Amino acid sequence: MSESWHKLIAENEFPEEGKLATKIAGWHVLVAKTDDGLHAVNDRCTHQAALLSGGRIRRGAIMCPLHGARFELETGRCIGGTYRDLRTFELRVEGGEIEICIPDEAPRIDETPVQG
Numbered sequence: 001m002s003e004s005w006h007k008l009i010a011e012n013e014f015p016e017e018g019k020l021a022t023k024i025a026g027w028h029v030l031v032a033k034t035d036d037g038l039h040a041v042n043d044r045c046t047h048q049a050a051l052l053s054g055g056r057i058r059r060g061a062i063m064c065p066l067h068g069a070r071f072e073l074e075t076g077r078c079i080g081g082t083y084r085d086l087r088t089f090e091l092r093v094e095g096g097e098i099e100i101c102i103p104d105e106a107p108r109i110d111e112t113p114v115q116g
């Protein structure tokens with residue numbers, strides 16, 4: 001699968017609350033800042049397709065706002081549950097701009113969140 005880098009936002013404009021939800025090339029992307037730095041994951045819980053970006057971040061993990069599954073933001077790994085891991089996206093900062101590497105193909109239905 002081919003991928004392309006996309007500019008997101010200047011690093012110094014990243015929201016103070018530590019997370020930013022956006023849509024790039026058809027993908028819902030959650031970018032979050034943890035003690036380890038910036039991470040980008042697919043903004044779609046692997047349990048029942050909720051948007052994860054409404055969840056709380058603690059100790060490097062985001063908690064799904066629907067039923068509480070937790071996912072490590074650095075690795076996408078589901079912790080304390082048996083759901084599939086999240087897809088992660090490569091992220092870099094170039095010239096002060098946050099850039100994210102996104103597949104050129106649109107997400108499958110099982111990678112697309114349900115939006116209420």
Ligand code: FES
Nearest residue numbers: 045047048064067
């Ligand atoms: S939809 Fe996320 S835990 Fe159920």
